[in-house]
Amino acid sequence: MPIPNAPLSPRAPGDVRVRAARPSDLPAAVALDAEDTGEAKPAYWKARYQWYAGRHPDRFFLVAERRGKVLGFIVGEVRAWEFGSPPAGWVFAIHVKRDGRQHGLGTVLFDAICERFRRAGAQHVRTMVAKDAPLILSFFRSLGMMAGPFMQLERRLAP
Amino acid sequence: MRLQIATRIALYAILDLASGPGPQLSSGEIAARFGISVNHLSKVLAVLVRAGLVESLRGAGGGYRFRGNARRVTLLEVIRLFEDVDPGTRTDGDAASSSPEGRALRRVLDEIDDIARATLGSITLATLLKLVEEQAGAAPTREPRRRGMPGRA
Numbered sequence: 001m002p003i004p005n006a007p008l009s010p011r012a013p014g015d016v017r018v019r020a021a022r023p024s025d026l027p028a029a030v031a032l033d034a035e036d037t038g039e040a041k042p043a044y045w046k047a048r049y050q051w052y053a054g055r056h057p058d059r060f061f062l063v064a065e066r067r068g069k070v071l072g073f074i075v076g077e078v079r080a081w082e083f084g085s086p087p088a089g090w091v092f093a094i095h096v097k098r099d100g101r102q103h104g105l106g107t108v109l110f111d112a113i114c115e116r117f118r119r120a121g122a123q124h125v126r127t128m129v130a131k132d133a134p135l136i137l138s139f140f141r142s143l144g145m146m147a148g149p150f151m152q153l154e155r156r157l158a159p
Numbered sequence: 160m161r162l163q164i165a166t167r168i169a170l171y172a173i174l175d176l177a178s179g180p181g182p183q184l185s186s187g188e189i190a191a192r193f194g195i196s197v198n199h200l201s202k203v204l205a206v207l208v209r210a211g212l213v214e215s216l217r218g219a220g221g222g223y224r225f226r227g228n229a230r231r232v233t234l235l236e237v238i239r240l241f242e243d244v245d246p247g248t249r250t251d252g253d254a255a256s257s258s259p260e261g262r263a264l265r266r267v268l269d270e271i272d273d274i275a276r277a278t279l280g281s282i283t284l285a286t287l288l289k290l291v292e293e294q295a296g297a298a299p300t301r302e303p304r305r306r307g308m309p310g311r312a
Contacts, residue, residue, distance in 0.1 A: 131273065137281030138233065144289070147278070
């Protein structure tokens, strides 16, 4: 039986701790997202929190904190049989405070959610990144992620 | 996708130079490791020096030293020094390429090039060095010069 959001001992730099998000973390999550995207979306993140941080064994909303201050967060879930795929962990969002980057925080968050994906029965972790976002692409590449067995396709819908 | 020989030599050389802290390497040492011509390598290194990615040290014990950030320099940046991989700069060189069939084919080929650029632009020297380590561990073919990793993301 998987134990979602259970305390782990991640390879945290310094005294960084990874734990399940709490409602009180939402303002920090909104601010971290706004730092990257330039737009604060409190209603959106509240809905995402309710979806990912509840008592579901395969959904995860984790934060990295140091001395009570949230420095980053990661969100994901295990999804099965979509597109014919066996259970796989999907990383849906990751944000690290700009002045806290280059210190392994993103890696710690990624490792922590991967451990939870493993506990939930996944054998692979996936994500989707814009081709014109080289920094985040490079980050995932540095963690050993490569092109997977699926190709994302799309077309414009006629008005 | 195939890379030209000068591009491949440049990538081998810069990976060797960026593979960890340590003394500079001579072109002879790099050439010997990869079984390539010193003359050809020297021309390639001159391009890397002009681009500011490699430093040339003169005098006794001189050689070449990597001077970029291995966690930021991507394969695409190095490749662009030696060949044109950007969109809209390549012509197919035949009259039919401007026909609807030629343009449709170009659209598909451009999609492939776009994916290739995104891939090469996302892999840093540090990431490729991790893959080198994996390959060396899986099937050791030669002794690595040094094994220091440039750091974590």
